[in-house]
Amino acid sequence: xxxxxxxxxxxxxxxxxxxxxxxxxxxxxxxxxxxxxxxxxxxxxxxxxxxxxxxxxxxxxxxxxxxxxxxxxxxxxxxxxxxxxxxxxxxxxxxxxxxxxxxxxxxxxxxxxxxxxxxxxxxxxxxxxxxxxxxxxxxxxxxxxxxxxxxxxxxxxxxxxxxxxxxxxxxxxxxxxxxxxxxxxxxxxxxxxxxxxxxxxxxxxxxxxxxxxxxxxxxxxxxxxxxxxxxxxxxxxxxxxxxxxxxxxxxxxxxxxxxxxxxxxxxxxxxxxxxxxxxxxxxxxxxxxxxxxxxxxxxxxxxxxxxxxxxxxxxxxxxxxxxxxxxxxxxxxxxxxxxxxxxxxxxxxxxxxxxxxxxxxxxxx
Numbered sequence: 001x002x003x004x005x006x007x008x009x010x011x012x013x014x015x016x017x018x019x020x021x022x023x024x025x026x027x028x029x030x031x032x033x034x035x036x037x038x039x040x041x042x043x044x045x046x047x048x049x050x051x052x053x054x055x056x057x058x059x060x061x062x063x064x065x066x067x068x069x070x071x072x073x074x075x076x077x078x079x080x081x082x083x084x085x086x087x088x089x090x091x092x093x094x095x096x097x098x099x100x101x102x103x104x105x106x107x108x109x110x111x112x113x114x115x116x117x118x119x120x121x122x123x124x125x126x127x128x129x130x131x132x133x134x135x136x137x138x139x140x141x142x143x144x145x146x147x148x149x150x151x152x153x154x155x156x157x158x159x160x161x162x163x164x165x166x167x168x169x170x171x172x173x174x175x176x177x178x179x180x181x182x183x184x185x186x187x188x189x190x191x192x193x194x195x196x197x198x199x200x201x202x203x204x205x206x207x208x209x210x211x212x213x214x215x216x217x218x219x220x221x222x223x224x225x226x227x228x229x230x231x232x233x234x235x236x237x238x239x240x241x242x243x244x245x246x247x248x249x250x251x252x253x254x255x256x257x258x259x260x261x262x263x264x265x266x267x268x269x270x271x272x273x274x275x276x277x278x279x280x281x282x283x284x285x286x287x288x289x290x291x292x293x294x295x296x297x298x299x300x301x302x303x304x305x306x307x308x309x310x311x312x313x314x315x316x317x318x319x320x321x322x323x324x325x326x327x328x329x330x331x332x333x334x335x336x337x338x339x340x341x342x343x344x345x346x347x348x349x350x351x352x353x354x355x356x357x358x359x360x361x362x363x364x365x
Contacts, residue, residue, distance in 0.1 A: 003100050008034045008044055010091045010098040011108035020044070024117075024220075028327075029238070033111060041111040042089065046104050047238070051325065055105040057150035058238050059096050062088055065212070065240055068144045083136050084223075084233040086110040112233055115223040121256050125229065127279035133222055133231035134252050134280075135287025137214060138245060142291045144212040146242035153239055156215060157247045159196035159310045163189075166313050169320035181335055185316050188342045195309055198302045199246055207295040208244050215239025217248045218255035218262075245292075246299055249284070250307030256280055258308075258344050263337050270343040272351055277304075278358050285362055297363045301356050305348045312341030 008017050012034060019035040023043065030046040047055040066085050087110040091098045098106045121127050155161050166189060202208045214221075216239045223233040255262070257276045260269040281300075285292075315338035318325045323334055348355065 003102070003104065004030075004032050004044060004046075007046075007098050007100055007104075007106045008032075008042075008108075010093070010106075011044070011089050012036055012040075012042060034108075041113065043086070043109050043111050044106065045109075046100075046106050049103075049105060052152055052238065053154075054150070054152070055107075056097065058152045059088070059107060061149050061152060061240050062237055063096070064148050065141065065144070065237065069140050072140045072143075081132075081136070081230075083133060083140065083231075084112060085237070086112060086233065086235060112223055112235075114226050115232060116226055117220040117223060119220055120259050120261050121219065121276055124275060124279045126224070127256060127276045128283045129224065129229070129231040130219065130222055130252065130256055131280040131283030131285075132287060133234055134214075134217055134248065135284040137234050138211075138248070138284075139287045139291075141212045142288070146210050146212045149212055149241050152241050153215070156239060156241070157243055157310070158200075159306060159313075160200055162310055162313050162317065163193050163196040166317045166320075169317050172320070179332075179335075181332075181339060182319075185312075185335060185338050185342060188346075189309075189313055189316060192309060192345075195306055196313075199244055199299060199306060202295070202299055202302075203244060208246065208299060209293075210242050211245050212240065213243040213245055213248050215241060215243060215247065217252040219252075220255075244303075245296065246303035247307065249281075249300060250303035250305075251311075252284075253277055253280060253304050254308040254311065254341075254344065260340070262340060263333070264340060267336070267340050267343050270340050271347040272304075272344060272355070274351065274354055274358060277355065278362070281359065281362055289363075297359065300359050301352065304355060305345060305352075308341045308348065309345040312338045312345065315341065 004020055005017065008020060016037050017034055018037050020032050023031045023033040028048045028051050032044045034042045034044050049055060052058060069085050088096050089108040090096055096107065100106060170186060199208065214234060216236055221234060221236040222231050223235060225232050257273045258270055259273055264270060315334045319334035319338065326334055328334055
């Protein structure tokens with residue numbers, strides 16, 4: 001019996017298991033779909049302890065988050081729509097997780113049926129749904145005290161910290177004959193150290209406030225109803241923790257407004273799509289305008305520019321350190337990913353004035 005089969009039986013309570021298959025293309029955790037003889041499906045995940053040193057804190061955050069959203073959804077009459085949060089399933093021993101013989105940390109949660117994810121946005125209607133879903137998520141949790149949440153991923157979205165680690169990695173000896181692509185990536189990153197300090201400086205000055213955030217709002221973490229095309233859930237909640245709401249907005253636009261994808265064959269095809277950006281932001285602001293501050297709006301462009309650079313910096317650093325963090329399919333994969341994010345950053349910089357004008361138009365400046 002495989003490890004995942006053994007663990008699945010610790011959670012599944014309604015009959016024998018008929019199938020277990022790998023699910024998704026996540027870069028961090030190992031995810032499976034478990035199907036029972038009664039055709040019930042469950043998501044089973046092994047949390048990467050190297051990335052999340054205290055996975056039990058994830059589960060505690062999910063308990064707090066789910067309880068808060070349930071209360072808000074029951075009393076919030078601002079819209080006829082809301083978002084589903086996947087139910088966390090209990091193991092036979094009464095805990096919401098299980099440990100395998102090798103010390104692996106597993107959890108099981110509801111599989112939301114009749115839904116799908118996308119790796120690339122194909123039309124404006126999808127972008128509008130993404131904006132609604134992220135906005136509704138933030139509206140549901142904007143009054144959740146961030147002090148009630150653990151830091152599940154210490155240092156996450158710490159852009160100055162990522163840049164310092166990048167500098168440490170570049171100081172290590174590298175094999176001779178480094179590629180032109182590597183030199184290109186190093187040069188791009190080294191010139192933008194100041195960018196990494198903008199949001200943290202604003203937070204330190206009290207201009208931006210810490211809130212509960214999702215932390216990983218890339219496109220394929222949104223579930224769409226197969227029949228209606230409506231966004232129904234925002235999943236992968238492991239990085240829910242205290243942070244800046246700008247991180248979520250920037251990451252969402254990084255993923256959605258680049259239709260070439262995160263690892264395109266042709267990096268030159270990467271660009272920031274202003275029409276998609278407008279659709280996401282317009283529908284996001286329709287849900288959140290009531291509690292966002294003037295400073296939140298003022299730092300939107302900085303977040304949109306920072307987050308792809310930050311991710312590119314992380315990909316490049318992992319490449320330099322030997323690919324210990326992100327899963328790779330081939331040699332140089334993380335370098336290629338880094339260059340794609342840097343190209344997106346450059347595209348955003350090239351469109352600075354149109355993006356700022358778009359934001360000002362939407363917020364009524």
